[in-house]
Amino acid sequence: MIDGTVVELSRVQFAATALYHFLFVPLTLGLSFFLAAAETVYVTTGKAIYKDMVDFWGKLFLINFALGVATGLTMEFEFGTNWSFYSGFVGDIFGAPLAIEGLMAFFMESTFVGLMVFGWKRLTKMQHLIVTYLVAIGSNLSALWILIANSFMQDPQGAKFNPVTMRMELASFGDLIFSHDAQAKFVHTSIAGYVTASIFVVGISAWYMYRGRHVELAKRSFRMASLFGVLATAGVITLGDALGFVGGQAQPSKLAAMEAMWQTEPAPAPFNVIAWPSQSQKANRFEIQVPYVLTPLLTHTMTQTVPGVDQIVAGNVKRIEDGIPAVEALKVLSSDPTNAPALAQFDAHQKDLGYGFLVKRYAPDQDVSKATPADIQKAAWDTIPDVFSMFWTFRLMVGMGLLMLAFFVLSVIFSIRGDIMRQRWFLKIAPWMIPVPFVACEMGWLTAEIGRQPWTVFGLLPTWMSASTHSVGYMVFSLVGFVTLYSIFIAIEMYLMVKFIRKGPENDASGSAPQPAYGRGGFVPAGAMMRKEG
Amino acid sequence: MELYLALKVLWWLLLGVLLMGLAIMVGMDMGVGTLLRFVGKTDTERRVCLNAIGPHWDGNQVWFILGGGAIFAAFPLLYATAFSGLYIVMLLLLWTMIMRPLGFEYRSKLPSANWRNVWDWVLFVSGAVPMIIYGAGMGNMFLGVPFHFTWDLRSYYTGSFLSLLNPFAVMAGVLSLSMSIYMGGVMLMGRAGGEVARRSQKAAIGAAIVALVLFSIGGFWVATMNGYVLDKAPAPALAQNPLQQSVSLQLGAWHANFHAHPALWLVPLLAYAGMILGLLAVRANRPTLAWWLGALAWIGVIGTAGVSLFPFMMPSSANPSQSLTLWNSISSQTTLQWATGFTAVFVPLILWYTSWAFWIMRGTVDAKALEHDGHAY
Numbered sequence: 004m005i006d007g008t009v010v011e012l013s014r015v016q017f018a019a020t021a022l023y024h025f026l027f028v029p030l031t032l033g034l035s036f037f038l039a040a041a042e043t044v045y046v047t048t049g050k051a052i053y054k055d056m057v058d059f060w061g062k063l064f065l066i067n068f069a070l071g072v073a074t075g076l077t078m079e080f081e082f083g084t085n086w087s088f089y090s091g092f093v094g095d096i097f098g099a100p101l102a103i104e105g106l107m108a109f110f111m112e113s114t115f116v117g118l119m120v121f122g123w124k125r126l127t128k129m130q131h132l133i134v135t136y137l138v139a140i141g142s143n144l145s146a147l148w149i150l151i152a153n154s155f156m157q158d159p160q161g162a163k164f165n166p167v168t169m170r171m172e173l174a175s176f177g178d179l180i181f182s183h184d185a186q187a188k189f190v191h192t193s194i195a196g197y198v199t200a201s202i203f204v205v206g207i208s209a210w211y212m213y214r215g216r217h218v219e220l221a222k223r224s225f226r227m228a229s230l231f232g233v234l235a236t237a238g239v240i241t242l243g244d245a246l247g248f249v250g251g252q253a254q255p256s257k258l259a260a261m262e263a264m265w266q267t268e269p270a271p272a273p274f275n276v277i278a279w280p281s282q283s284q285k286a287n288r289f290e291i292q293v294p295y296v297l298t299p300l301l302t303h304t305m306t307q308t309v310p311g312v313d314q315i316v317a318g319n320v321k322r323i324e325d326g327i328p329a330v331e332a333l334k335v336l337s338s339d340p341t342n343a344p345a346l347a348q349f350d351a352h353q354k355d356l357g358y359g360f361l362v363k364r365y366a367p368d369q370d371v372s373k374a375t376p377a378d379i380q381k382a383a384w385d386t387i388p389d390v391f392s393m394f395w396t397f398r399l400m401v402g403m404g405l406l407m408l409a410f411f412v413l414s415v416i417f418s419i420r421g422d423i424m425r426q427r428w429f430l431k432i433a434p435w436m437i438p439v440p441f442v443a444c445e446m447g448w449l450t451a452e453i454g455r456q457p458w459t460v461f462g463l464l465p466t467w468m469s470a471s472t473h474s475v476g477y478m479v480f481s482l483v484g485f486v487t488l489y490s491i492f493i494a495i496e497m498y499l500m501v502k503f504i505r506k507g508p509e510n511d512a513s514g515s516a517p518q519p520a521y522g523r524g525g526f527v528p529a530g531a532m533m534r535k536e537g
Numbered sequence: 538m539e540l541y542l543a544l545k546v547l548w549w550l551l552l553g554v555l556l557m558g559l560a561i562m563v564g565m566d567m568g569v570g571t572l573l574r575f576v577g578k579t580d581t582e583r584r585v586c587l588n589a590i591g592p593h594w595d596g597n598q599v600w601f602i603l604g605g606g607a608i609f610a611a612f613p614l615l616y617a618t619a620f621s622g623l624y625i626v627m628l629l630l631l632w633t634m635i636m637r638p639l640g641f642e643y644r645s646k647l648p649s650a651n652w653r654n655v656w657d658w659v660l661f662v663s664g665a666v667p668m669i670i671y672g673a674g675m676g677n678m679f680l681g682v683p684f685h686f687t688w689d690l691r692s693y694y695t696g697s698f699l700s701l702l703n704p705f706a707v708m709a710g711v712l713s714l715s716m717s718i719y720m721g722g723v724m725l726m727g728r729a730g731g732e733v734a735r736r737s738q739k740a741a742i743g744a745a746i747v748a749l750v751l752f753s754i755g756g757f758w759v760a761t762m763n764g765y766v767l768d769k770a771p772a773p774a775l776a777q778n779p780l781q782q783s784v785s786l787q788l789g790a791w792h793a794n795f796h797a798h799p800a801l802w803l804v805p806l807l808a809y810a811g812m813i814l815g816l817l818a819v820r821a822n823r824p825t826l827a828w829w830l831g832a833l834a835w836i837g838v839i840g841t842a843g844v845s846l847f848p849f850m851m852p853s854s855a856n857p858s859q860s861l862t863l864w865n866s867i868s869s870q871t872t873l874q875w876a877t878g879f880t881a882v883f884v885p886l887i888l889w890y891t892s893w894a895f896w897i898m899r900g901t902v903d904a905k906a907l908e909h910d911g912h913a914y
Contacts (some may be wrong), residue, residue: 058911069642072595073635079605080631083620088691090620094613095868099876102610105603106883114596114887114894120912121592125897165869167776169690170613172869337688337780471621472693481628488632492639499646509911 005467012478013085013470016485018452020077022445023489027071029444032146032193033200033235034064035139039132040227046132056224057135059508060204065120066499070492072113077485085481089459089469095172096162096179097152104148112141146196147189154185156460157451158253164353166336166346171463184253187246188451194239195447198407199440201232205414207504209433212424217507226418233411240404250454251301254461255310256386257454260393262297263287267311271298280390285312312387319358319383326359328352330371357463361385364467388456396449403443410436542774544873548611549863551880553843559604560671560713560835561720562597565828566590568721568744570637570664571714574657576725576736581904583657584645587914588907589728592898594641596891601634610876614690614779614866615850622684622694623677626670626701633666645914664721665714672713675842676706679759679791681854686779695855705758712751716838718744719815720831727824730901738819741827745816752808752838759845764790765852765860773848773864782865784857791845801844808837 038057045053079101082090090097115137122131155162161178162171173179205228211221251258259265263280264272265287274296279289301309310318329352335345352359359371362382366374374382414433417423423430455461459469569590577583590597609616620627636659644656680703683696722741726734763786770782787793795801811834818827846852852860867873907913 065642066646069638072598073638076602076635077631079602079609080620080627083605083609083616084624084627084631085621087617087621090609090617091614091690091692094609094616095872098606098610098613098616098868099872102603102606102876103879105599105606106879106887109602110596110599110883110887111890113599114593114891117592117595118894118897121588121898121910123912124910165776168778168869173871173875176871176875334688340781471624472691473621473624477624480625484628484632488635495639495643499643503646 005470005472006475007467008475009473009478010467010470012475012482013473014466016085016478016482017081019482020074020081020485020489021452022448023493024071024074024078025444025448026441026493027067027074028146029192029196029199029440030067030203031064031071031142032196033198033231034060034067034203035135035142036197037200037204037228037231038064039135039139040231041224042132042135044227046128052220052223055220055508059220060224061119062503063500065116066496066503068116070496073492074489085471085473086459086469087471089464091170092464092469093155093159093162093171093460095168095170096159097155099173099176100148100152100155100180104145104152108141108144108148110141112138112145115141143193146193150189150192151180151182151185153451154182154188155179156458157188157250157455158182158184159460159463162463164356166333166349167340169333169337171460183249184246187242187249191239191242191246192447194235194242195440195444197235198232198239199444201228201235201411202407202436202440204228205232205411206434206437209430210504211507213427213430218424220508222423225414225423229411229414229418233408233415236404236408236411240408243401243404247301248303250451251309254454256312256315257388257393258301259310259312259315260388260390260454261397261450262301262309263290263390263394264297264309264311265313265390267308267314270302270308271295271305272309273297274300275394278394280394282387282390312390316383316387319386320379322355322358323362323379323382325352326355326357327362327371327374328359329356330359330363357458357460357465358382360468361457361465364465385457388454392453393450396446396453400443400446400450403439403446407436407439407443539774541776541870541873544870544877545773545863545867547877548867548873549843549847552607552611553839555600555604555607557832557836557839559600560716560839561832562600564668564671564713564717564835565720565724566594566597567664567668568717568719569724570640570660570721571668571718572721572725572737572740573660573664576722576729576733576740578732580650580653581907582729582733583653584907584914585729585733585902585904586725587641587644587660588902589725591641591914593894595638596894598637607876610872611868612850612866613868615861618684618692618861618866619674619682619851621692622682622696623674623701624694625698626674630667630670633663636660637663641914664717668714668717669707669710671710673701673706673710675713675839676709677701677703678842678846678849678851679762679764680705681765681852681857681860683855684853684859685856686859688780690778690780705755705762708751708755708758712748712755712838715744715747715751716831716835719748720828720835723815723819723824723827723831726819726822727828728901730903738822741819742816745812745819748834749809749812749816752805752812756805756841759791760789762791763788764793764845765849765857766790766793767848767862770862770864775864776869777865779859779861779865782858782860782862784852784860786857794844794847804837804840804844806837808834808841811835811837 038061041053041056045057115134118134119138122134126134160182161173161175163174165172204224208221208225211217263275263278265285273292273294275290275292277291278287280287298307298309299305328348332345332349335342336349362374362379363369363371365378365381413429417426417429457465459466569586573583573586577586640656640660640663644653684692684694686692719741722737722744725737726741729737766785766787768783768785771777811830815827815830815834818830848863850861850863850866
């Protein structure tokens with residue numbers, strides 16, 4: 004028997020450690036390229052201020068990088084420690100991208116980050132620039148392989164069950180790495196990292212400009228990051244749409260939940276702008292709709308039907324009924340892998356094996372042959388993820404994306420017009436934007452992963468079967484350990500970040516003497532300063 | 538099907554290479570972490586130690602990450618069973634491991650002596666504890682681990698946390714720690730100079746003697762143990778799972794492979810050669826030579842464990858017939874083929890640029906250089 008509490012605690016632990024890890028990853032992805040860009044300008048123009056930029060942002064990059072590496076280790080362990088059935092069942096496929104990540108990306112990133120930090124005096128300028136690019140490319144390649152692995156859980160391509168080894172095995176490497184979900188997700192996620200880094204740089208630079216410190220360095224950083232940011236935000240929104248399109252094909256249940264679509268409506272269907280979904284009533288308590296918008300948004304046509312929850316559940320009832328004989332055949336095959344009738348029965352039903360597993364949870368004695376129509380109904384309703392959280396995590400992410408786009412458009416305009424120093428209100432709010440992309444990234448992760456429930460591998464392996472067989476005590480112990488350790492870590496990290504931001508760049512080619520503050524409290528009229536800043 | 542057999546054996550060897558790479562490279566950094574407070578008496582001396590491995594520890598640590606990834610990819614059932622079965626131990630390993638990057642990156646960020654002291658101890662714990670666990674984990678493979686499977690290959694661990702800390706495993710853990718102290722010691726001898734180098738030399742000599750003694754005791758101890766014997770199983774080249782075999786226990790069976798193929802005695806002999814010649818090289822103050830001999834000793838020690846256990850990977854003491862062997866815990870042929878392709882391309886590349894990185898950063902680290910380098914730890 005599998006203890007439901009242990010499964011839930013395993014989920015909480017994984018979600019907590021993954022969300023935590025994902026606080027550091029996007030910044031690494033984006034800041035590494037920002038450093039490479041600034042260093043490129045330094046090498047091509049020879050202007051010392053760009054070297055100072057690399058030094059300063061590089062210091063913050065490393066403080067963040069250390070925690071990204073540390074918390075990444077946890078993720079690799081947790082599949083084995085807490086999701087051992089999952090690991091044994093799909094490790095033949097899922098393990099490969101993880102191992103390749105290490106070989107191709109992580110070695111590169113980690114080896115060259117050492118040279119990036121310590122190699123300034125030992126490498127030529129050009130060699131050092133290449134090293135910096137290799138760190139950026141390495142960290143982004145790392146994201147690529149991790150997202151390929153994650154995409155297998157969302158849209159399992161290229162896998163086939165082997166009754167002899169009793170697990171899923173790799174059938175096509177090409178299908179695994181070129182799954183549409185993997186491609187769309189990689190670009191969407193890595194570009195989200197560029198947005199995160201851009202806001203981070205813009206926000207901190209704005210803070211310096213507001214306080215009249217390190218203005219030259221801040222202005223240049225602000226301009227570079229604004230341009231980087233506006234392009235990246237436009238990209239992340241476009242690619243998010245592509246990802247939604249692809250994801251909708253692979254996981255209609257996730258899409259229906261994201262849009263709170265309980266009933267299938269004739270095309271073109273209306274779009275819920277705001278809704279208050281209720282899982283127990285299987286309806287929205289409240290909704291504001293725009294007619295005709297949903298169908299073109301999701302299918303890029305006016306005529307294709309988008310299946311609602313009702314239609315998906317009805318279809319899944321059939322798949323569960325079809326999956327029951329597959330589970331029964333599997334049990335025979337486990338002690339007798341050559342049993343011909345069982346093999347034939349398994350082959351006929353194996354595409355619905357996962358749905359058979361799904362009902363096992365509710366069937367008396369976990370014996371699928373005893374499952375009643377009520378059990379099957381229950382299991383079919385399980386296939387709809389929590390609509391309320393899906394609807395709102397998704398909308399929060401999109402809303403923040405649009406907010407950031409507006410922010411970057413303004414910052415680019417001010418930067419190009421050269422009057423950013425006069426937009427004091429903008430400089431004042433910019434630092435407050437720093438948390439936005441972080442929250443948006445977390446919301447995106449939640450949308451993707453809650454939307455995959457009740458599956459660890461969509462359609463193949465239910466979450467409730469995937470966890471290790473620990474005791475509740477073990478799980479409490481590990482959860483408390485992680486929470487304690489991670490809380491200490493983040494407190495230290497934030498402390499150092501804030502300290503080094505307050506301290507500012509150590510070398511500042513524009514003169515490290517603190518400059519007088521503008522506006523309130525400053526003795527120099529703002530206009531006069533502006534001319535000097537030029 | 539013959540190709541599958543060849544790939545299985547190849548991946549058994551590659552797993553060995555990975556474990557050796559991990560022990561040599563990460564072990565060296567961990568040894569430095571363990572020695573930090575004892576060979577570095579002043580803050581500057583400790584910074585010298587940290588900066589000697591500063592440019593490389595992050596890259597070296599990937600051996601550990603790749604080790605996990607490769608076991609996941611090539612031996613998924615072993616990964617699942619071992620990592621979940623040894624839960625508390627794995628958490629201790631993980632928690633101490635994840636403190637390291639912070640120790641390196643954050644320690645010298647603030648001038649406060651208390652701050653630095655705390656991080657020094659963090660680096661000590663995160664150097665010594667993982668190496669003990671690493672060795673103890675290997676040691677437990679000789680004794681068997683209490684786990685079993687249900688019909689659908691769900692694994693259950695039935696032992697307690699403390700049963701993993703039995704005398705033999707602890708001895709293997711200390712062996713592993715002493716070898717890592719040796720590697721860290723000779724690294725500091727070569728790259729730190731001055732008093733630090735002299736103290737490191739002493740530590741390396743002590744560590745080499747301890748390793749020699751423990752490795753010898755271990756050899757005799759294993760002879761008095763019940764080893765596992767594969768009585769009946771599908772042919773090695775066939776795809777299979779651990780429910781399809783029968784296994785029995787026999788006194789001294791862990792020496793059976795050596796008796797069957799006496800040439801294999803060369804493997805433990807290699808370990809002895811590495812340790813004894815390494816000891817002499819340390820005494821002669823030849824750190825580079827001593828480092829390579831230490832690496833040789835690691836290859837010998839891990840090779841000895843592999844040869845003794847072959848074809849077992851993780852024997853089950855709860856139900857020996859469900860033991861994990863090389864033949865039944867490995868990935869499918871398709872996965873192994875792809876993994877082999879990637880390995881063939883990337884491992885040479887990694888070795889090339891890692892050597893380049895060491896070459897670029899060659900030479901000794903001294904206190905003067907630290908003061909003028911804003912990037913130093």
